[in-house]
Amino acid sequence: MHLAVPLVAGALLFGLGIYGVLARKNAVLVLMAVELMLNAVNLNLIAFGAYLRDRFRTGEVTTLFVVTIAAAEVGVGLAIVLLLYRRRESVDLDRATELREEAA
């Protein structure tokens, strides 16, 4: 099998993720694009793991770690999005320009 197939697919997925992070305004959609980027990295890890065939299975184990970290990231990220929505009634990232709480 050509190694280039998964690598190019990973590059395309990463590019789409970059586009999504930059172009989207809805915070949930931005998180989805971040997931795409993480998955592109995972595909690269698996592909290079299959190519290099190391004894420690580094590619696959690191992918499992990335999946775990991504799950934690989504959990905390969505908690922040919900908090943002509760405070501002909007998840539009272009309008979330201040860190301080709004004056009550």
Place this chain on the structure above:
Amino acid sequence: MTTFDVVIALLAATSVGAAALVVTTRQVVHAALWLVVSLAALAGCYVVLAAELVAWVQVLVYVGAVVVLMLFAVMLTRAPIGRSADTDGARLGAAVVATAMTATLVVLLLKSFGDVRVDLKARPVGNGEVIGSALFRSWVLPFELLSLLLLAALVGAVVLTRDDIEGEQ
């Protein structure tokens, strides 16, 4: 061209196509559902690349948990069902940056690994037994640290979303 090439190319094309729809569709719920297609096709790629356990974890964690969490967030933030006009911001700038970076990466990867072949049958399939023994022989410390990270993320998410927890005044 082998059968592996054809199958993984088809799966990867499905994944990339669905990902393109994730970042361009104007319906928030559809984006989450296309994300399912994209991540499931990636799980298929992992199977072709002989990473069986990772493929199952991908299905369980991403398709099962992460996308459901996304859908909950979509519903809890009352995203409009149907088309919404204000999903996208600076599309042109984002497209320029993403295209430039993708083109650079693709050219670089094709130049470096364009004619590299992978022998997928040269080592045992990464099933539960193989990955499990690698995990608990060589990777125990990071594995245990990750459980700590998950606990911290869990507590953090609970503290963030509950509004009846007050700091000491």
